[in-house]
Amino acid sequence: MATATPSVDLSEAMITTVTPAADWVIVLPLVLALMGAALLLMLRQKRGIAPIVAMLAVAGIIACEVMLLAKVLQVGPVSMTMGKWLPPFGISFTADIFGAGFALAASIVTLILLVYVQGEREPGDGSDGFYSLVLLLLAGVTGSFLTGDLFNLYVWFEVMLIASFGLIVIGGQPIQLDGAIKYGFLNFLATSFFLLSLGLTYGLLGTLNMADIILVAPSANPAAMAGVAGLLLLAFGMKAAAFPVNAWLPASYHTPPAAVSALFAGLLTKVGVYAMMRALVVLLPASRDLLEPLLASIAIASLLIAPLGAIAETNLRRALGFFVIGGIGAVIAGIALPSLHGIGGAGFYILHAILTMTALYLVAGLIERLTGQTDSRRMGGIYAAHTPISILFFVLMLAAAGVPPFLGFWPKLLLLEAGLAQSGLREGGAVDYLSLAIVVALLANAVLTLIAGSRLWAHIFWRAGPEGELSEHRSGKLQPLSLREARFGLGATTVLVAIVVLAGLMPEDLFTAARMGAGDMIDPSRYIAAFGLAGGTP
Amino acid sequence: MDFVLAIVVGLFIATGSYFLLSRSLIRMLLGLTVFGNGVNLLIFTAGRLTREVAPIVPTGLDQPDGPIANPLPQALILTAIVIGFAMFSFLLVLAYRAYQSLDADNTDTMRVAEPEDSPRPPLSY
Numbered sequence: 077m078a079t080a081t082p083s084v085d086l087s088e089a090m091i092t093t094v095t096p097a098a099d100w101v102i103v104l105p106l107v108l109a110l111m112g113a114a115l116l117l118m119l120r121q122k123r124g125i126a127p128i129v130a131m132l133a134v135a136g137i138i139a140c141e142v143m144l145l146a147k148v149l150q151v152g153p154v155s156m157t158m159g160k161w162l163p164p165f166g167i168s169f170t171a172d173i174f175g176a177g178f179a180l181a182a183s184i185v186t187l188i189l190l191v192y193v194q195g196e197r198e199p200g201d202g203s204d205g206f207y208s209l210v211l212l213l214l215a216g217v218t219g220s221f222l223t224g225d226l227f228n229l230y231v232w233f234e235v236m237l238i239a240s241f242g243l244i245v246i247g248g249q250p251i252q253l254d255g256a257i258k259y260g261f262l263n264f265l266a267t268s269f270f271l272l273s274l275g276l277t278y279g280l281l282g283t284l285n286m287a288d289i290i291l292v293a294p295s296a297n298p299a300a301m302a303g304v305a306g307l308l309l310l311a312f313g314m315k316a317a318a319f320p321v322n323a324w325l326p327a328s329y330h331t332p333p334a335a336v337s338a339l340f341a342g343l344l345t346k347v348g349v350y351a352m353m354r355a356l357v358v359l360l361p362a363s364r365d366l367l368e369p370l371l372a373s374i375a376i377a378s379l380l381i382a383p384l385g386a387i388a389e390t391n392l393r394r395a396l397g398f399f400v401i402g403g404i405g406a407v408i409a410g411i412a413l414p415s416l417h418g419i420g421g422a423g424f425y426i427l428h429a430i431l432t433m434t435a436l437y438l439v440a441g442l443i444e445r446l447t448g449q450t451d452s453r454r455m456g457g458i459y460a461a462h463t464p465i466s467i468l469f470f471v472l473m474l475a476a477a478g479v480p481p482f483l484g485f486w487p488k489l490l491l492l493e494a495g496l497a498q499s500g501l502r503e504g505g506a507v508d509y510l511s512l513a514i515v516v517a518l519l520a521n522a523v524l525t526l527i528a529g530s531r532l533w534a535h536i537f538w539r540a541g542p543e544g545e546l547s548e549h550r551s552g553k554l555q556p557l558s559l560r561e562a563r564f565g566l567g568a569t570t571v572l573v574a575i576v577v578l579a580g581l582m583p584e585d586l587f588t589a590a591r592m593g594a595g596d597m598i599d600p601s602r603y604i605a606a607f608g609l610a611g612g613t614p
Numbered sequence: 615m616d617f618v619l620a621i622v623v624g625l626f627i628a629t630g631s632y633f634l635l636s637r638s639l640i641r642m643l644l645g646l647t648v649f650g651n652g653v654n655l656l657i658f659t660a661g662r663l664t665r666e667v668a669p670i671v672p673t674g675l676d677q678p679d680g681p682i683a684n685p686l687p688q689a690l691i692l693t694a695i696v697i698g699f700a701m702f703s704f705l706l707v708l709a710y711r712a713y714q715s716l717d718a719d720n721t722d723t724m725r726v727a728e729p730e731d732s733p734r735p736p737l738s739y
Contacts, residue, residue, distance in 0.1 A: 227690055234697045241704055253712045254726040260708060261642060264701050265634070268646070271694055272627075272653045278687070279660025331727050388735045453736060535736065543736065 090160045099156045101147065102169050102222060104140040105179065108133050109215035116208040126202025127194060133211060134187045137218070141180040148176045149589070153596060153606040155224060163224070163607045164285035170224030172603055173593035174423045178350060179221040181430045184575075185342050186214050188568045192438055193335045195558075195565030196445075204246050212239035213339065220347045224607060226274055226284040226359075229351060233267050233315070240344060244332045255331030262324040266314035266348075273307035280304065287607040289359050290600055298362060305363030308355045309370070315348030316404045319377040325401060326385065330393035330450070334441025337393060341400050342434030346426050349407045356411055357419060357597050364414065371412035372510045376517040378405025383524035387531070392452050393440050395532060396433075399476050402521055403429040406491060409514050413494040420594035421490030424586060428483045431579070432475045435572045439469045442565055443536060446554055452535050459537040461554045464566065466537040468573050473529035475576055478522045483580035486587070491518055619659040626652025637721050639709040643702065650698040654691045661687030 112133030116126055147154055148171055155170040157163050171179075190210065197206070216236025223229050240263075244256045278284055280300055281292045293301060310321070317325040325345070329337045356364040356371075364371070382402035389395040403425065410422025442465055447455045459466045475482035495515035499508045535543075542553075557566065579586060596603050626648055633645025661684040669685040671678050709719075718724045 227693075231693065231697070234701070238700060238704065241708075245708065248711075248715075250715050251726045253708065253715060254724050256708055257639065257705075257712055257721075257724065258727070260701075260705050261646070264646060264705065265649070268650055268653055268698075271650075272656060275653060275657035275660045275690075278657065278690070327728050390733055390735060453733065531736075535738075 089162055089165065091157065091162055091166075095156060098147070099154065101140045101144045102154060102156045102171050103158075105137040105144075105183070105218050106215055106222070108136045108140070109211045109218060113208045113211040113215065116202060116211065117205065120203050120205060120208070124200035126207045127190060127200060130202075130207040130211060131187060131190050134183055134190060134214065137183045137214070138180065138187060141176060141183055141218075144171055145173075145176040145180055148173055149592070152602045155606040155608065157608075163609055164283045164288040167228050168224035168285065168287075168607055169222050170286070170603070170606055171222050172596045172606075173589055174350070174353075174426075174597070175221045177423075177589060177593070178346065178426060178430065179218045181427055182217050182221070182343050182346075183214060185430060185434045185572070186210065186339070188572045189335055189339055189434070189438070191571075192338075192441075192565055192568035195561040195563065195568075196333065196335055196441070199560070205242065206246055209239045209242040209246075210339065213243065213343070215239075217343045217347055220351060224286045226277065226286060226289070230267065230270055230274055233270065233347075233351075236344065236347065237263055237267060240340060243336045243339070244328065246336070247333065249331075252331045255328035258324050259328035262314060262321075266311050266321075269307060269314065270311035273304050273311060276300075276304045276307070285607070285609075286354075286359060287600075287604040287609055290604055291609075293360055294362060298366075301360055302363045302366045305356060305360045305367055306370075308360075309352065309367060312348050312352035312355065313374065316345045316352060316407075317348075317401050318374050318404050318408055319381055319401070320374075322378070322382075322401050322404075326389070326394050326397040329397045329400070330391060334393070334437055334444060338434045338437030338441065341396070341437050342430050345400055345404055346430050349404050350426055353407070353411055353419070353422060353597070357414060358600050358603070361414070364411070368412055369510060371408060372514055375405050375409035375412050376513055378402065378408060379517040379521040380405075380524070383521055383528050386528035387524065390451050390453050392443065392450060392455070392532065392536070393437065395452070395528065396436050396440055399436065399525065399529075400429070400433050402525055403433065403476070405521065406488065406518065409518060410487075410491055410494070412514060413491065413498050413511060414598065415494045415497060416591060416594050416598065417490045417497065418494035418594075419597050420587075420590035421487045421494060423593050423597075424487035424490060424590040425484075427586070428475070428487055428576075428579075431572065431576050432472055432483060435468075435569060435576060436472045436476060438565075438569045438572065439465060439472060442557070442561075442569060443469070445557060445561060445565070447536075448553070448555060449542075452532055453543045455536045456539045456541040456543070457537075457554065462557075464570070466533070468569060469537065470533055471573055471577060473526075473533055475580065477525040477529055479526065481580055483576050483583075485580070486583045487590075488518060488522065490587075490590070615663050615665075616659055619655060619663070623652050623656045623659060626655060639712070639719050639721065642721075643705055643709060646705070647698075647702055650694075650702075654694055654698075657687050657690050657694065 153172040155168050157166040157168045159166045216232050219232030280296050314321045382398045386395045386398035406425050407422045410418045475484045478484035478488040495511045499511040630645045630649025633641050664683040667682045669682040713719050
């Protein structure tokens with residue numbers, strides 16, 4: 077049915093030109109991940125090819141994201157709108173430096189993890205849908221990092237959630253079901269809260285497009301917007317496991333196999349805290365200013381309580397779960413200090429946490445393989461039996477605590493700089509005690525994390541054997557890694573740790589990128605311009 | 615009409631939250647569903663209500679003839695309902711499976727992942 081030539085000019089509301097081929101790199105990662113997941117589902121009875129297909133798909137995603145990141149670094153944020161309607165009517169995908177960078181880090185981590193699981197799983201077996209679900213999870217994570225629409229963000233959150241539900245129960249052990257129930261209920265509640273604040277945003281502003289929200293929000297009722305921002309803070313705080321709503325994380329992250337919990341620890345909470353940063357710093361900066369004391373208190377509490385939890389915990393992966401929460405506290409500290417250094421530090425910290433936390437859980441998986449135990453009281457003597465693993469764990473523990481020259485030190489340096497600048501201590505005059513408290517909490521977090529981590533290291537690796545064993549002889553209970561485990565498991569972990577170490581030794585480019593990304597977050601004019609809103613550029 | 619629906623949304627959210635405070639998994643599930651439906655109703659109301667005018671552009675015109683109902687919230691809710699139903703089904707099966715293998719419907723007795731008599735932290739360094 078050919079319609080007659082329209083009598084109105086459509087160019088104000090519709091895209092009349094074909095999308096340039098180069099813009100497709102922004103949606104191709106998602107297309108590859110979703111198509112790959114569907115293909116793997118169809119191929120799951122065929123033995124041997126599932127891991128290869130999954131790795132090829134992720135490699136393709138990495139290639140697209142490298143191109144995307146190069147483009148963003150060159151020309152600033154890029155955007156592509158689906159369908160023919162211009163935003164705010166069409167749904168946009170928009171990548172800035174942080175979004176593209178985190179998406180790239182997430183897919184690199186996923187590729188390494190796919191290699192790692194070859195040592196754990198039966199060779200070539202994908203019949204339980206594991207590879208499919210990993211790709212779906214990656215699709216959800218990438219979509220959340222790259223979307224430019226609030227409702228679309230909700231959809232990607234749910235994609236991520238249902239994929240993680242599947243991954244956490246694969247195997248069906250009672251402990252997994254227990255963890256899955258706590259994880260499932262609380263995360264579903266968090267996304268319901270997100271949907272609630274989304275509905276209110278739509279009611280108040282009449283739009284859900286991110287660029288449009290930035291433009292319309294200042295004219296809305298500030299009290300109502302602050303309420304919406306508070307709800308968003310609750311929803312994303314629950315997803316990110318920030319202090320008062322963090323209980324689900326140590327209750328569930330240690331229950332699935334180590335590879336799955338590594339994926340969760342590296343990606344899921346980071347998406348939550350990235351969404352918090354995007355919503356509060358970019359979309360609703362006026363409401364963020366109102367919520368600043370609350371944000372600072374949440375950051376301080378998370379920073380202090382998390383490592384104390386790790387000190388009190390004996391289960392290895394549960395203790396690592398508290399490290400994850402501490403990292404979230406550091407990112408929220410950056411959100412509470414909205415300067416170039418603060419936001420840059422928060423973004424840099426997210427990158428560090430994606431790499432380091434995944435690597436820590438991967439090493440924990442190797443330790444559990446080696447000892448056959450999950451509790452650190454029944455581990456010991458690995459230093460003599462398997463020195464490489466002890467070195468990997470030691471390096472990662474220092475990186476997590478933020479000891480120079482490892483990766484965790486640099487974002488914390490930026491955050492400390494931002495806190496000191498905001499406190500006004502150096503200029504003299506009025507002192508902002510809340511910023512000063514954040515600085516103290518960041519330093520205390522580093523010391524406490526170091527205590528918790530080095531004690532774990534001392535117990536698992538340094539002492540002669542499990543608790544109570546006094547023998548100086550090598551413990552006979554350790555099972556050496558099989559050839560597959562050593563080749564794939566240890567190999568993949570070593571590669572990831574090498575990335576962490578190299579990035580820590582050469583942080584110059586990361587600093588530049590963090591500064592540019594933070595600049596686009598604080599002054600989003602380039603970000604808004606990338607959308608090309610209907611009715612001309614603002 | 616809007617304010618009546620706003621009150622209903624409040625009632626839904628309150629009921630959902632009350633059920634979620636229960637220790638029984640089935641009640642918690644019901645709570646999540648009621649909560650989710652309250653949220654869907656909220657989005658519906660947030661789009662402003664217009665009675666009995668379908669959002670259809672008549673043939674031969676470029677824009678609708680007079681005010682029409684807002685179609686966007688309906689699209690949003692439809693998505694949210696589908697997603698919410700999928701999550702609900704998964705959690706229902708999960709709760710049943712947990713009841714079978716953990717023999718627990720009460721979250722207080724579900725302590726496999728976090729044992730109740732967890733040991734004291736080691737004192738040695």
